[in-house]
Amino acid sequence: MATNNSLVGDFFQNNVKLIIVQVLIMIFLCINFLLIITFLKTTFFHGTARYILFAVTLVSDSFVLFLTDLLFTLGLFNITITMWLCIIIIVPVYLYSTVTPVTLTAMTLERYVAICMPLRHGELCSTRRTVYCILIIHGLSSVPCIVIFSIFFASAPLGFYKQHHICTMEIFDIWQSHLRTAVYQLQFLIMCIIIVCSYVKIMKVAKAASGENKKLTTKGLKTVVLHGFQLLLCLIQLWCPFIEANPYFSSLKHVRYINYIMFYLAPKCLSPLIYGLRDECFLNALKNFVSLGLYKRNVI
Structure with missing residues (x-):
């Protein structure tokens, strides 16, 4: 009887987690x-580097949200799938989980050029160079993915791909997890250094600025x-896989769920707040689109 109550309780908790x-x-x-x-309906954004990069983060975040939600649901109810299908799902998750932070770094550099090198902003951040930047972003983001999966494909036996397991991000052995x-x-260390250096440079310009320039640099x-x-x-x-593998934390039932909410979902909701709802031009365009053209505020 106690076992049945426990199963009913776990099923209820899993459904509550899934709904949330x-x-x-x-x-x-x-x-x-x-x-x-x-973005697609506003032609002004198509020629502006920061909005193009912002659109890249929106697409990559949406893609990762959809795929990680699929993995979360399968794992929550212990549904197994073949490993070759699991790998097909996980490869783009790894790739686009890296695309977003690399794009954020590129957006930081764009702000640095706009504030610290305004006369060269039009040249350095043109539409053509932004397209090249997006290709470079995907190239850099694919490097860790290529390294990790090359080692995995070289070491995994052929029979492994036909096996049925719960599909998680931790399908590698311990050594590969440490390598990853x-x-x-x-x-991320390189990206942090770039962001900190950009912040210091912009802060120096902010101290010397005045009036409208002061507002721009502060923003x-x-x-x-x-x-x-x-x-x-x-x-x-x-670090989430290592936290979940720790004997103390692994005994706690909700650690994986909390990690998913805090460190997978939370970062994905910050991008639209940072460059969407906070940006006056984008907010005006969004209001115009949502109101079906009744909101006539000039986007530019």
């Missing part, structure tokens, strides 16, 4: 969808700080 996660993800995806449509963390931490500083905070959350996300 689905509600949060639907809210985030709806916001991202509105912002993506707003080391590669990502090196990458740029706040944006860089928010980018740094989001990057910190992404970095902590890398």
Whole structure:
């Protein structure tokens, strides 16, 4: 009887967790969808580097949200799938989980150029160079993924791909997990250094600025700080597998769930707040789109 009550309790808790996660993800995806449509419908944004990069983060975050939600649901109810299908799902998760922080770093550099090198901003941040930047972002983001999966494919037996297991991000052995963390931490260390250096440079300009320039640099500083905070959350996300593997934390039933909410979902909701709802131009365009053209505020 006690076992049946325990099973009923676990089933109820799992459903509550699933409902909470689905509600949060639907809210985030709806916001991202509105912002993506707003970007596509506003031609002014198509020629501005920071808005193009912002659209990249929206698409990558939405993609990761959808795939991690699928993995979370499968894992919550202990549903197994074949490993070859699991790998197909996990590869883009790894790739686009890195695309967002690398893009955030590129957006920070764009703000640095706009504030500290305003005369060269049009040249350095043109539409063509932004497209090249996006290709470079995906190239850099794929390096850790190529290294990790090359080792995995070389070491995994052929029969492994036909096996059925619960699909999680931790399908590698311990040594590969340490390698994965080391590669990502090196990458994130470089990005943190870039963001800190940009912040220091912008702060120096902010102290010397006045009037409208003072407001612009102050807003740029706040944006860089928010980018740094989001990057910190992404970095902590890398430690989640080790936290969950710890004997003390692994005994706690809700650790994986809390980690998913705090370090997977939370960073994904910051991008639309930082560059969408906080940006006056984008907010005006969003209001115009949502109100079906009744809100006539000039986007530019």
